[in-house]
Amino acid sequence: METNTTKRTDLFKVDPRNIVVMEGFNVRIDFDLDELKEQIKAAGVLNPITVIPFKDEDGNEKYQLVDGERRYRATMLAIEEGADIPYIRALKAPKDSTPEQLYIEQMMRNEGKPFSEYECAIMFRRFKEELGYSQVQIADKFKKSPAFISKCLSLLNLPQYLQDQIVAGTLTVKAAREIANNYRSPQSQVKAAKKAVAEAQEQGKATASNKEVGGFLKEEREAKAISEALKKVWAYMDGERMVDIDLVARLLDQKGSLRKAMREYKKGGAK
The missing domain is CATH 1.10.8 (Helicase, Ruva Protein; domain 3)
Incomplete structure (x- = not known):
């Protein structure tokens, strides 16, 4: 049987200290690094990151991070705590990659902690505002339902205080x-x-x-219900200032109706 020719990839090893994070590129807010850091200490970085090689102003080879910031951050923490990690595996993204392609790479290649709905909302807003996509087109691009896209984007319409508290956890x-x-x-x-x-x-x-x-919310609803009931009691009593609340409560239990209870109350009390 004829077999396919082996394909070569752009998988290579880079020094994590030569990686540059693009500020504001990653939509992730909650990195949650402790457990991943310990896993990396024990077994290294199992899944490759994605980078774009470039030269800095001094001509040194650097790598712009496209995907894997959580792995990168956990790796750098492990190194700070004494782990010997000279290299991690990386995939090379094309230098001419468009922002759209890089955004999709970030979302679709996520192999660890899932993005939260709020983090997804930030990415979907980029596609809507920066790239001019409709919500239906965004749904198709990320293989999500239009309802999910709408649900996520609605979070960005909340008052800023609520959004800040979501981000803060x-x-x-x-x-x-x-x-x-x-x-x-x-x-x-x-x-x-x-x-x-x-x-x-x-x-x-x-x-x-x-x-x-x-x-x-339950307390507020109960308080509102009590307030409305007291208003009705007051109306039934024609403005009388002295009301035997205990008797009214017993009559309500007996009659199961405010109207019947108040009619009995005016007659002179419980049987």
Whole structure:
């Protein structure tokens, strides 16, 4: 049987100290390096990074990082802590690669920690604003559903405070969406987010989740329901200033209806 000819690749080894990170290129915010650093200390960098070779102003060979910043950062931390890592494997990206090609390389070659929805949103916005793609075209380019693209991009419409807390890791994306779904104005959304973050911190938690948001939303709904009920009680009592709350509560339990309970209350009390 005829076999294919072996293909040569641009896989080679580079000194990680000669790698240059393109500022603002990577959309990753949360690198989470500790576990990866220890893995690299034990077994080295298993997956190659992607770079574009270039000469610096002194004519020295350098490598512009395209993909693998998390691996690179963890490697440099391991070296700082005494690990002997003279070289790591790298793939050579074409020097004439377009920004679009490099962005796709960054997203599609991610083999470690998945990008968060917020990090994806930053990349999708680049394709929308810098490259003129529609959301449907972005979905096709990254093999995602249009709904997912829209869901991610909506995070960038949140008040800046909520976005900052997501980036800082003090508010989950789900909690931010819960707040946005329950509060209309940006001011009320910010107030709710601050309340959720403060409540989480009081409980010794680093991040406010749906649990904290759901907790005070439930309290607010209960308070609103009680307020509305008290207004109705006041209306039924024709402005009477003295109301036996304990008796009203017992009648509500018995009758199961505010109207029936108040009618019985006016008659003289529970049976």
